[in-house]
Every structure is written in structure tokens, then in C-alpha cells.
Amino acid sequence: MPAKKTAINKNRSDLPPTPYTFFEDVYAIVRLIPYGRVTSYGAIAACLGARSSARMVGWAMNASHTVLPYVPAHRVVNRDGILSGKHHFSTPTEMEELLRSEGIEVRDNQVVDFDQKFWDPAQEVGGWRL
DNA sequence: TTGTTGACCTCTT
DNA sequence: CAAGAGGCCAACA
Numbered sequence: 001m002p003a004k005k006t007a008i009n010k011n012r013s014d015l016p017p018t019p020y021t022f023f024e025d026v027y028a029i030v031r032l033i034p035y036g037r038v039t040s041y042g043a044i045a046a047c048l049g050a051r052s053s054a055r056m057v058g059w060a061m062n063a064s065h066t067v068l069p070y071v072p073a074h075r076v077v078n079r080d081g082i083l084s085g086k087h088h089f090s091t092p093t094e095m096e097e098l099l100r101s102e103g104i105e106v107r108d109n110q111v112v113d114f115d116q117k118f119w120d121p122a123q124e125v126g127g128w129r130l
Numbered sequence: 131t132t133g134t135t136g137a138c139c140t141c142t143t
Numbered sequence: 144c145a146a147g148a149g150g151c152c153a154a155c156a
């Protein structure tokens with residue numbers, strides 16, 4: 001069935017109408033990001049079949065700190081490879097430090113070689129849950 | 131309850 | 144090609 005692009009968790013007939021479904025889907029995908037790789041909000045949203053809801057992905061990440069198991073939110077950047085969410089970590093440099101510790105170069109709040117480090121969820125997940 | 135605000139993206143002038 | 148506007152939906156005031 002062709003999923004509409006509006007009301008993400010409302011057209012998920014296979015799941016209860018819990019408003020948190022979208023968030024958990026986001027967390028699930030973020031946790032799948034391999035070590036040393038990064039992805040973008042839009043890619044995650046597109047993988048979930050709602051490319052226009054990329055903004056909600058950001059909201060999901062906002063709450064990701066309170067969620068277990070651990071969500072590697074530092075591996076999610078915006079489409080330009082910019083660390084747009086570094087301010088929401090406990091320290092402004094934590095995101096950059098984490099990425100560096102995984103071998104990702106960061107320069108001027110931007111991921112170096114973003115194209116090479118980019119990990120497309122749709123490629124790995126394929127038709128997961130769709 | 132209505133209104134504003136987001137760690138964004140895409141389409142349209 | 145650059146700049147602007149629209150859109151998505153949950154949280155918060």
C-alpha cells in the first residue's frame with residue numbers, strides 16, 4: 001500500500017496509534033549507523049517514507065538523550081554534513097570529540113569527506129518496515 | 131486551547 | 144543560480 005507522506009504514524013496500520021512510533025523508528029535507524037559513519041536527518045526521514053518530516057527527526061534526536069539503549073546522535077548531521085546539533089549535547093564539543101574518536105574528521109563544524117562517510121539508511125535497511 | 135518553535139528538506143520564484 | 148516559502152508534527156508556553 002502506498003504510504004502517504006503525511007501523518008507518519010497514522011498510516012501505520014500495522015502498529016498501534018502510539019504517537020511515539022516515529023521517534024522509535026528514528027532511534028532504531030540511528031542505532032544501525034555503523035561505527036565511523038554518519039547520515040543525515042533527511043535520509044532517515046526518507047527511509048521512513050516521510051521525506052518532508054525531516055524536522056521531526058531532529059525533534060526525535062532532541063529526546064534521544066533520555067532514551068535507552070544509547071542512541072549515537074552524534075552520527076546524525078544535516079545534509080551539508082554540518083554538526084547542527086552540537087549545541088544540544090552536554091558540552092558543545094562533545095559531538096565533535098565523539099566523531100573524531102571514530103575517525104571522522106571535523107573541521108569548522110563540518111564533516112570532512114562527508115560523501116565518503118555518509119551512510120544511507122535506505123541502502124542498508126532496504127524495505128525495512130515499509 | 132491556540133500559537134510558536136524547532137538538531138531540516140524540497141520545491142518554487 | 145540564489146533566495147524565499149512551504150511543509151511536516153510533537154512539545155511547550
